Structures are given as structure tokens and as C-alpha cells.
Amino acid sequence: MVYLLDKVWKEYRGRAGVTRALDGLSLSVERGERLALVGRSGAGKTTLFRLLNATLRPTRGRVLFDERDVGQMSSRELRAMRRRVGTVYQQHYLVPSLSVLDNALCGGLGRWSLWQTARSVLRPERADVEEAEHFLELVGLKDKLRERADTLSGGQQQRLAVARVLMQNPEVILADEPVASLDPGLADSVMNLLHEVADEGRRTLVVALHNVELALGYFPRVVGLRGGAVALDAKASGLTREALAEFYADEKAWQQTPVT
Ligand SMILES: Nc1ncnc2c1ncn2[C@@H]1O[C@H](COP(=O)(O)OP(=O)(O)OP(=O)(O)O)[C@@H](O)[C@H]1O
Ligand SMILES: [Mg+2]
Structure with a gap:
């Protein structure tokens, strides 16, 4: 088991008071599993991701990664964990003034020492450049290597963010x-790409999606969040398009006919 979340709460304190983003969420994920995460805007998907990559701590409850309690990890162990988990964020956090190639090379940062990092930006290793070019070709950006990242379209930036995570070589x-601003053809190619890379190293893949077809078409397991808890956890093979569409369309109606 790669993740075990046991009754996890996450509350944000802001000007408007306290927002409960996760509300007693429990979830386990096996190594190598492929999981689509669905749920309306505000359901807690991004918050869950930030617990899974240890950039956020739960207010209450435990998150286990590889059977280790993230809350008990030393800062050294946390850094090691963050290297093993690669995240394609909803906002891409690219460096706008750097080239496409340099942005992709930045994905290796966690893997390298400070010295290697400095060297890779100033004078990158041939092998790293080749690897970055390979991933950029995979995501269809081979002809944009020297362009600045801020000249890319939204969809191109999204694909660059995927290439950068591949450079990290995460488990x-x-x-x-990751496909929110892509046309259907590109959305398919990015989904295929994520699966291919996951296949390569028996990597675990968790993807938040708003698209019912993609969730059912690409993932054997679908987990739905509602109000910060798991409201649906089903095999895609046992889930109909209509049932999943209903999960979005009318939460109350769905509640009366659970599809687990
Ligand atoms: N830093 C923050 N401070 C205060 N509230 C926050 C913060 N981040 C998220 N929230 C709130 O927590 C709840 C869950 O947010 P989250 O971003 O996890 O949802 P989401 O499922 O990713 O939504 P979306 O589909 O729109 O990306 C929302 O009500 C949101 O307003
Ligand atoms: Mg989000």
C-alpha cells in the first residue's frame, strides 16, 4: 500500500473564518494503482493532493506514505518523500522567463544535489538534455524547445508541466x-502518456478529472469526493456513465442511489 489516509480533516483559517476542505476523509491507494479523482469544484481534490505530496499537513487524522506516518517524518524524510511524488499542479508553476527546455530540466531538481542543480542550469549534462528533449517530444513540444514558457498557450503549458514531472522520475x-485546457485529441494523448509512463515503472497514478468519459475510459478505479469526504469509490467497470454524470449533476439525487 502506498497511501493510507485515516479520517483526515483539513481546515483552512482565512479572513472569512474556517473552511473545512476535508471532512474525515479515509482512502487507501495500492502501489501501481490508477485512480481517477472526481468531484465538483471545492470538493477538496487539490487539498487532498497537497496532503498526498506532503506540502500540507492535516488538521486532524493520519496520512501514511509507504506505511510511514507523514506527520512523524523528519525534514530529511519529508524531502525524500517529496522527491518520490511528482505533481502536475492545476496552476503549472512554470518559470515564465525560462525556455521550455530549461523548465523541463527543472523537473530534475529534486533528484539532484545543489551542485548538480547549479551545473544543470548553467551547463546541463548532455544526457539530461536528451532526456528532457525526449519527454518534450512525447508531449508534442519538440518544436518549442527554445521558446520562453510564457509564450506558450494554456494547453502547451499544461503539457510542459507534464514533461517536467516526468523528468523528476517519481514513483x-x-x-x-492535467487536461482541463486541452482539446479532446491532446487530452487523449496526455492521458495515454501518463499511463505509459506509469506502466514503465509500476508507478502509482492519481489524476483529478472533470471529464466523465476520461475518468471511465482510462481508469480502473474512480473515487468521488463530496464535501471533503469520499462519496464514491468504485470500479469503473461497475459504474455507468449516467451514474457518474449524476454524481456531478445532482448530488442529492446521487446520494439516494449510491454506486459503490
Ligand atoms: N488556502 C486556502 N485558504 C482557505 N480556503 C481554502 C484554501 N484552499 C482551498 N480552500 C477551500 O477549501 C475547499 C476545497 O478546496 P480545493 O481547492 O481542495 O477544491 P477542489 O476540489 O480542488 O476544487 P476545484 O475543482 O475548483 O479545483 C474550498 O472551499 C476552498 O475554497
Ligand atoms: Mg482543485
């Missing part, structure tokens, strides 16, 4: 709506 890939 777990978390992707927060």
Missing part, C-alpha cells in the same frame, strides 16, 4: 486536472 504521479 507516484499526481495530476490535478
Whole structure:
């Protein structure tokens, strides 16, 4: 088991008071599993991702990664964990003034020492450049290597963010709506790409999606969040398009006919 979340709460304190983003969420994920995470805006998907990559701590409850309690990890162990988990964020956090190639090379940062990092930006290793070019070709950006990242379209930036995570060579890939601004053809190619890379190293893949067809078409397991808890956890093979569409369309109606 790669993740075990046991009754996890996450509350944000802001000007408007306290927002409960996760409300007693429990979830386990096996190594190598492929999981689509669905749920309306505000259901807690991004918050869950940030617990899974240890950039956020739960207010209450335990998150286990590889049977280790994330809350008990030393800062050294946390850094090691963050290297093993690659995240494609909803906002891509690219460096706008750097080239496409340099942005992709940045994905290796966690893997390298400070010295290697400095060297890779100033004078990258041939092998790293080749690897970055390979991933950029995979995501269809081979002809944009020297362009600045801020000249890319939204969809191109999204694909660059995927290439950068591939450079990290992580054991777990978390992707927060990685195809939200892509046309259907590109959405398919990015989904295929994530699966291919996951296949390569028996990597775990968790992808937040708003698209019912993609969730059912690409993932054997679908987990639905509602109000910060798991409201649906089903095999895609046992889930109809209509049932999943209903999960979005009318939460109350769905509640009366659970599809687990
Ligand atoms: N930093 C924050 N401070 C205060 N509230 C927050 C913060 N981040 C998220 N929230 C709130 O927590 C809840 C869950 O947010 P989250 O971003 O996890 O949802 P989401 O499922 O990813 O939504 P979306 O589909 O729109 O990306 C929302 O009500 C949101 O407003
Ligand atoms: Mg989100």
C-alpha cells in the first residue's frame, strides 16, 4: 500500500473564518494503482493532493506514505518523500522567463544535489538534455524547445508541466486536472502518456478529472469526493456513465442511489 489516509480533516483559517476542505476523509491507494479523482469544484481534490505530496499537513487524522506516518517524518524524510511524488499542479508553476527546455530540466531538481542543480542550469549534462528533449517530444513540444514558457498557450503549458514531472522520475504521479485546457485529441494523448509512463515503472497514478468519459475510459478505479469526504469509490467497470454524470449533476439525487 502506498497511501493510507485515516479520517483526515483539513481546515483552512482565512479572513472569512474556517473552511473545512476535508471532512474525515479515509482512502487507501495500492502501489501501481490508477485512480481517477472526481468531484465538483471545492470538493477538496487539490487539498487532498497537497496532503498526498506532503506540502500540507492535516488538521486532524493520519496520512501514511509507504506505511510511514507523514506527520512523524523528519525534514530529511519529508524531502525524500517529496522527491518520490511528482505533481502536475492545476496552476503549472512554470518559470515564465525560462525556455521550455530549461523548465523541463527543472523537473530534475529534486533528484539532484545543489551542485548538480547549479551545473544543470548553467551547463546541463548532455544526457539530461536528451532526456528532457525526449519527454518534450512525447508531449508534442519538440518544436518549442527554445521558446520562453510564457509564450506558450494554456494547453502547451499544461503539457510542459507534464514533461517536467516526468523528468523528476517519481514513483507516484499526481495530476490535478492535467487536461482541463486541452482539446479532446491532446487530452487523449496526455492521458495515454501518463499511463505509459506509469506502466514503465509500476508507478502509482492519481489524476483529478472533470471529464466523465476520461475518468471511465482510462481508469480502473474512480473515487468521488463530496464535501471533503469520499462519496464514491468504485470500479469503473461497475459504474455507468449516467451514474457518474449524476454524481456531478445532482448530488442529492446521487446520494439516494449510491454506486459503490
Ligand atoms: N488556502 C486556502 N485558504 C482557505 N480556503 C481554502 C484554501 N484552499 C482551498 N480552500 C477551500 O477549501 C475547499 C476545497 O478546496 P480545493 O481547492 O481542495 O477544491 P477542489 O476540489 O480542488 O476544487 P476545484 O475543482 O475548483 O479545483 C474550498 O472551499 C476552498 O475554497
Ligand atoms: Mg482543485
